[in-house]
Every structure is written in C-alpha cells, then in structure tokens.
Amino acid sequence: MKLTLSLNGHSTELVAAPGARLLDVLRDAGCTSVKRGCETGDCGACCVLLDGEPVNSCVVPAAFAADAIVTTLEGLNDDPLMRRLQDCFLEAGAVQCGYCTPGLLLVAWQRLREGGELTEYDVRHAMSGNLCRCTGYAKPVRAVLDAWEAMP
Amino acid sequence: MAFCDFKLHKPESVTEACRLGREFGRTCAYMSGGTELLVDLRSGRKKVAHVIALGGLKELREIRRDGDTLHIGAQATLSEIAEAPLVHEVFPALAEAIVTMAGVQIRNLATMGGNFSCGVPCSDTPPITCAAGGSIVVAGPDGEREVAARDFVLAPRTTVLNPGDIVTAIRIPVQPTTSGASFQRFTMRRGSALAVASVSAWLNVEQGVITAARVVMGAVGPIPLFAENCAASVVGQAPGDSVFADAGALAAAEAQPISDLRGSEQYRRDVVAVLARRALACAAARAEGRTS
Numbered sequence: 001m002k003l004t005l006s007l008n009g010h011s012t013e014l015v016a017a018p019g020a021r022l023l024d025v026l027r028d029a030g031c032t033s034v035k036r037g038c039e040t041g042d043c044g045a046c047c048v049l050l051d052g053e054p055v056n057s058c059v060v061p062a063a064f065a066a067d068a069i070v071t072t073l074e075g076l077n078d079d080p081l082m083r084r085l086q087d088c089f090l091e092a093g094a095v096q097c098g099y100c101t102p103g104l105l106l107v108a109w110q111r112l113r114e115g116g117e118l119t120e121y122d123v124r125h126a127m128s129g130n131l132c133r134c135t136g137y138a139k140p141v142r143a144v145l146d147a148w149e150a151m152p
Numbered sequence: 153m154a155f156c157d158f159k160l161h162k163p164e165s166v167t168e169a170c171r172l173g174r175e176f177g178r179t180c181a182y183m184s185g186g187t188e189l190l191v192d193l194r195s196g197r198k199k200v201a202h203v204i205a206l207g208g209l210k211e212l213r214e215i216r217r218d219g220d221t222l223h224i225g226a227q228a229t230l231s232e233i234a235e236a237p238l239v240h241e242v243f244p245a246l247a248e249a250i251v252t253m254a255g256v257q258i259r260n261l262a263t264m265g266g267n268f269s270c271g272v273p274c275s276d277t278p279p280i281t282c283a284a285g286g287s288i289v290v291a292g293p294d295g296e297r298e299v300a301a302r303d304f305v306l307a308p309r310t311t312v313l314n315p316g317d318i319v320t321a322i323r324i325p326v327q328p329t330t331s332g333a334s335f336q337r338f339t340m341r342r343g344s345a346l347a348v349a350s351v352s353a354w355l356n357v358e359q360g361v362i363t364a365a366r367v368v369m370g371a372v373g374p375i376p377l378f379a380e381n382c383a384a385s386v387v388g389q390a391p392g393d394s395v396f397a398d399a400g401a402l403a404a405a406e407a408q409p410i411s412d413l414r415g416s417e418q419y420r421r422d423v424v425a426v427l428a429r430r431a432l433a434c435a436a437a438r439a440e441g442r443t444s
C-alpha cells in the first residue's frame with residue numbers, strides 16, 4: 001500500500017504493509033526518534049504529532065496517516081522553542097538513557113505552544129502519558145518549567 | 153512490518169458502515185480511535201480479517217445542543233469532548249471524568265463511542281453517563297434506535313451491539329439547575345492508570361432537601377453498577393457528612409468487585425465507601441451552588 005503524507009514539512013510517499021502501524025513506517029523512513037517501547041499505547045516513547053496533536057504512533061494504523069501532517073522530533077530540529085526546550089533538558093540533567101526523551105519533548109513542546117499559565121501540576125498532567133524509567137520525572141518537569149519561564 | 157493482517161475499509165456513510173459490518177459479521181471489527189482495538193489485535197485477544205474504520209464519518213464528530221439534550225458524536229475524541237465549552241456548560245462532570253483518563257496522546261485519538269462499545273468494566277465514561285441519565289444512539293442495518301446508557305453494557309466486553317450496529321452518538325439531557333454531579337476515581341498513580349474503582353454521583357437538591365439521586369460505580373462489577381440502596385438512602389435527607397458517610401457504606405456493600413492486580417475485593421469496597429461519600433458531598437455542593 002502506498003501512502004502519501006506530509007512528513008516533517010515534506011510531501012512524502014511511503015510504502016506500508018497492510019496492517020502496518022504509523023510507528024513502523026516512520027522508523028522505516030528513518031525517523032528513529034520515534035521509539036518502539038511498550039507497543040500498547042502506554043509509554044509515549046512512540047509519540048508523534050498527527051495534524052499537530054500528540055498521539056502514540058503504535059496505536060495508529062499507518063493507513064490513518066494518509067494525507068495527514070505528521071511531525072516527528074526530526075522535523076523540529078530548527079524550531080527555536082524546541083531548541084530552548086532541549087537546552088533546558090540538558091542543563092537540568094533531564095536525560096539519562098534518552099529513550100523517553102523524544103516523546104517527552106514533543107508533548108512538552110505542544111503544551112508550551114498552547115500557552116497559558118503553567119504550574120508544576122500542569123506539566124506533570126501533560127506528561128502523564130510518558131513513562132521514564134531513569135530520571136524519576138523531577139528533572140524533566142524542572143526542565144519544562146525552566147523553558148516556560150524563559151519564554152518571551 | 154505488519155503486526156497483523158487485516159483489510160482496512162473506510163466507509164463513507166453510516167449506512168455503508170452498517171452494511172459492511174453485517175456482511176463480515178464476526179470476522180470484522182469497527183475502529184474509532186483504535187486505542188483499545190489495536191492493542192487487542194496485537195495481543196491476539198481479537199483476531200479479525202477486516203477492520204472498518206469509522207473515522208471518515210465526519211458527521212459523527214459533532215458536539216452540539218439539540219433542544220434539551222447535549223449530543224456528542226461517537227467519533228469526537230476524548231480531548232475534543234473535554235475541551236468543548238458546551239460540555240462544561242451542560243454537564244461538567246463528564247469533562248472531569250475524561251481528563252483523568254489515559255494520557256493526552258491517547259485522549260487525542262480515543263472516542264466515547266469506543267469507550268462504550270468495548271464494554272470493559274473499567275471504562276470511565278459509561279458510569280458518569282449513566283449518572284447523568286444519558287443514552288446511546290445506535291445505527292444498525294435496520295435503522296436507528298436509542299438505548300439508555302444503563303442498559304448498554306450487558307456483561308464484561310459484551311454490549312447490546314449486534315453485527316452491523318454502530319454507536320453514532322451519546323446523548324445527555326440538559327441538567328436542571330438544582331442538580332449537581334461528581335466523578336471520583338481512585339488509581340494506583342495519578343497519571344495514566346486504569347481505575348481501581350470509580351463512583352459517579354448525581355443529585356437534585358431543592359430547598360435544602362435531596363429529591364433525587366443516582367450513584368453509579370465503575371470497575372467494581374461486571375458492568376457499570378447502580379448503587380440503588382446508597383442512592384435511596386440520601387433521598388429526602390438534607391446533604392450532610394453523616395448522611396453521605398452512611399450512604400458510602402451502603403455503596404461498598406452493593407459493589408461486586410473482583411480481586412486483581414489493582415486491588416483486592418475488600419480493598420475495593422473500602423475505596424468505594426470513600427469515593428461514594430466524596431462524590432455525594434461534591435455533587436451536593438454543586439447542586440446547591442456552593443462550588444463549581
């Protein structure tokens with residue numbers, strides 16, 4: 001099955017086996033920031049933005065992304081807000097093995113773009129669909145709050 | 153890499169969706185957000201040759217007011233429902249229930265149609281919909297029917313849906329200004345966890361006296377369970393701590409929990425007593441306009 005979608009700003013044609021998930025075709029297309037974790041929708045490691053909203057790509061059939069706009073972390077390499085968020089993650093020591101990091105960054109980036117007040121509770125609620133086995137969450141939460149405080 | 157082999161169908165009308173469902177019968181499954189179905193297909197709990205995706209039926213995504221009812225299209229995502237101003241206006245307890253569910257990445261995909269249709273005992277939207285006196289609109293090969301939310305789930309993972317039936321909408325009556333509702337849920341951790349138990353309470357309070365009550369328990373029985381004795385015990389009473397504490401004990405006795413990894417039977421009963429007390433107190437405060 002051929003699939004046309006906008007991937008990280010480029011119109012892209014991908015080949016997907018019947019029953020393939022968005023997770024599978026994105027990794028095959030070289031977007032390895034999309035991690036294969038639990039594969040049951042629980043951990044958020046496979047998070048991507050589908051038409052601008054974070055979703056777990058392991059529970060999305062590839063066919064669903066036809067004509068959609070898909071953004072992975074690779075597509076936000078030059079985005080100033082993502083840069084700032086990444087810097088804050090580094091400075092806070094919020095990355096250990098890094099497996100959860102792309103998912104955390106995407107969810108946090110989307111939440112920061114929504115704007116409005118942001119408390120520690122809000123950050124924890126926003127990131128509650130992302131599991132991290134290493135950091136204990138305190139540092140990623142700190143990093144997101146740091147990035148928010150630095151926002152113009 | 154295919155994780156399971158099925159043929160994906162994308163019907164463009166409700167009629168076509170129902171026809172395909174009847175034609176393929178047990179060899180097919182409908183799919184809305186896929187957050188339950190894809191997990192079941194991958195684990196092998198479900199095996200189907202055809203998946204009929206309902207996402208293309210845009211007319212089923214609408215959230216609108218129909219006279220004295222709030223109409224929620226079965227394809228509206230949980231995020232859309234929780235953010236809809238109309239839901240906050242007509243029945244805020246539904247939005248309150250939804251934001252406790254899963255994480256944002258799942259709520260952006262998952263639908264209420266799917267939450268009802270899977271008929272899982274720990275599904276969170278059926279109990280609160282039952283408490284609101286809501287109903288489910290079902291389209292089938294022979295036409296449309298409306299089923300009371302309390303009659304929709306028959307047994308774990310079994311609903312009134314027959315092959316070719318799809319849920320098209322959830323309907324919630326506009327609530328009297330003298331009423332209030334609350335959803336209380338206990339989980340092993342705050343974020344993204346399934347309910348150990350939940351209690352949804354709805355009360356109508358006039359001149360300081362409770363005139364009607366509905367209490368519905370989730371995850372502590374095969375289907376959403378009405379705590380009839382609990383509800384009856386508060387009618388005719390003035391809202392108060394001891395009334396609600398006694399009612400909570402009645403709810404605990406009416407629960408039918410099983411022991412599993414999320415909690416033992418006794419533990420769940422103890423949790424129900426507390427949740428019911430809190431849900432009733434919160435619903436009463438809202439009914440009397442003491443809190444929003």
Ligand SMILES: Cc1cc2nc3c(=O)[nH]c(=O)nc-3n(C[C@H](O)[C@H](O)[C@H](O)COP(=O)(O)OP(=O)(O)OC[C@H]3O[C@@H](n4cnc5c(N)ncnc54)[C@H](O)[C@@H]3O)c2cc1C
Pocket residue numbers: 040041042043181182183184185186187188189190191206226252253254255258261262263264265266267268269270274275276277313317318319320344345346347
């Ligand atoms: C990580 C994670 C966390 C979760 N947390 C919660 C939670 O806290 N609370 C909770 O209640 N649930 C939770 N769930 C379960 C699930 O997300 C919900 O039940 C969700 O609402 C299902 O909706 P869906 O649109 O994704 O359904 P789907 O997966 O598309 O479908 C579910 C079932 O219903 C059938 N179906 C779907 N739509 C229709 C329709 N319109 N008409 C007829 N049949 C239909 C399908 O054939 C399938 O059997 C969680 C799931 C995951 C993966």
Ligand code: FES
Pocket residue numbers: 035036037038039040041042043044045046047056057058059
């Ligand atoms: S791999 Fe998709 S949520 Fe874990």
Ligand code: FES
Pocket residue numbers: 094095096097098099100101131132133134135
């Ligand atoms: S840094 Fe290892 S899982 Fe989060």
